[in-house]
Amino acid sequence: METEIELKFAVASETEQDSESVLTQIKALVEPWLQNQGYSQKHLSNIYFDTPEQTLRAFDCGLRIRSVDNQAEQTLKTAGICVGGLHKRPEYNIAIEQRHPDLSLFPAQAWPEQFDWQDAQENLIALFSTEFVRHKWRIQIEQCQIEVVYDLGEVDAQGNKVAIHEIEIELIDGDMRALFALAHKLTDKLPLRLSNDSKAARGYRLFLNQTNQIKPNLGVVDLTADMDVEQAFSNSIQHGLGYWQYHEELFANQGDLKAVRHVQRGVWLVRHTFWLFRNHIPKKASTEIRKELKWLSKQFDWLDYALHVKQLTSKKGQFRKKVADDEKLLSYLEQKVVVEDCVARAQALFYSARYNALILKLMLWLTERGWRCYSEIDEQALQQNICGVARQLNQNSWIKIQRLMPLKASYSATDYIQMERSIGRALLTGVCMGSLFAEEERLDFRAPWLDIMQGIADLKTLFTFKLCIELYPEENRPELEVWADAKINSLVNIMEQSRQSALRMEPYWH
Missing domain, CATH: 1.40.20.10 (CHAD domain)
Structure with a gap:
């Protein structure tokens, strides 16, 4: 199991010319810290799976198969923590040969309590897909390793599509403050906006033909009587x-x-x-x-x-x-x-x-x-x-x-x-x-x-x-x-x- 610690940003620009400008600026920004052979560009294809009733989503889990360079990997993401745009989420990655998930390959402790993975396995269907080009830089700032990715592509659910145009920075090893320091440098240079809207969330909305609605009121803060x-x-x-x-x-x-x-x-x-x-x-x-x-x-x-x-x-x-x-x-x-x-x-x-x-x-x-x-x-x-x-x-x-x-x-x-x-x-x-x-x-x-x-x-x-x-x-x-x-x-x-x-x-x- 790995735990992702990452910040996600939506990019304001829309045109191909804007995208090239963003790419150029990221390259210039990370150049001083780029590791040897630290840059790559790949085309990623992802298919997201769930049951027709979205059982996995109900448990705040995400399941996908990612294909890149003729290799496939199934990934399970389980419930994590999100503060602002900072995401901490357990992630299980397993290499596979087929193009359909095999839930038995994930460790038993990966699943939430009360989740019946065997029942889910029998009912899995493909809901939506994502196709995007990923530019990736592996950099080292002092003793901290950080991965910077720039994704350009689209989410597709039954022919309904929405664009992917975002930057993610993930802390691989080291002090989280380095991640935030880099985030400040990026937002100083580029038209970015911290975002909690994952590719999967957009895909589910497309699949269900839904849009987010304005919440009528602030609700109440989640407190319990034993809290300090x-x-x-x-x-x-x-x-x-x-x-x-x-x-x-x-x-x-x-x-x-x-x-x-x-x-x-x-x-x-x-x-x-x-x-x-x-x-x-x-x-x-x-x-x-x-x-x-x-x-x-x-x-x-x-x-x-x-x-x-x-x-x-x-x-x-x-x-x-x-x-x-x-x-x-x-x-x-x-x-x-x-x-x-x-x-x-x-x-x-x-x-x-x-x-x-x-x-x-x-x-x-x-x-x-x-x-x-x-x-x-x-x-x-x-x-x-x-x-x-x-x-x-x-x-x-x-x-x-x-x-x-x-x-x-x-x-x-x-x-x-x-x-x-x-x-x-x-x-x-x-x-x-x-x-x-x-x-x-x-x-x-x-x-x-x-x-x-x-x-x-x-x-x-x-x-x-x-x-x-x-x-x-x-x-x-x-x-x-x-x-x-x-x-x-x-x-x-x-x-x-x-x-x-x-x-x-x-x-x-x-």
């Missing part, structure tokens, strides 16, 4: 990063601006986790990362306006009927945001050196538990059971909300918009700690607050509408302003009712 504070902190950062990168990948493939909003939410969760655990994790340990996360948050400043205008003009938007009935108004609003420019702006960010450097730093910091490098660390605080801490953090958050929004007070649309961040923080605390408490009570408690947050989003859309029509030249502008004000007042009345209900509810963590 340190593990809960790490899980929360990883949860936020995973949500962020999932939607980054979705945006890269589909160009949907709504996915960028979900990237932003993942970033919010990571930032909130640092703030939430500020009394347990030394702030000095994360100064640089938090500074870069603040920078990243500012890169989305344009997003609110773009999405609110898009909501006004969308066929599925709740204000569409009023807008669609007026062709001049619809045309006027559609000119306020050039969607293609917004998409290009997000793409440029996701393939930028600074953006990827931030993710690389965060990944390495998590992997090495970088917070333990500081003398200010309070071992007792880190080893506290998370349950008691979770109750206190939830209670602190609840007290702030009660003080901010007393039951007997009343609030305007502007007041609600100003309170968006505070309510959002309280809800993020629930995301971090929620899995420790009864689900039904938690969902019931959060529901009116989520309604209020949706109301705030709708208020901001209506205020954007009013801003957009300030210079609208048509005669019905006053009528449109009256309509918007009426909508705002109606919405605030509903939100006030939700707030009254929410403040009277019994907290689920008591």
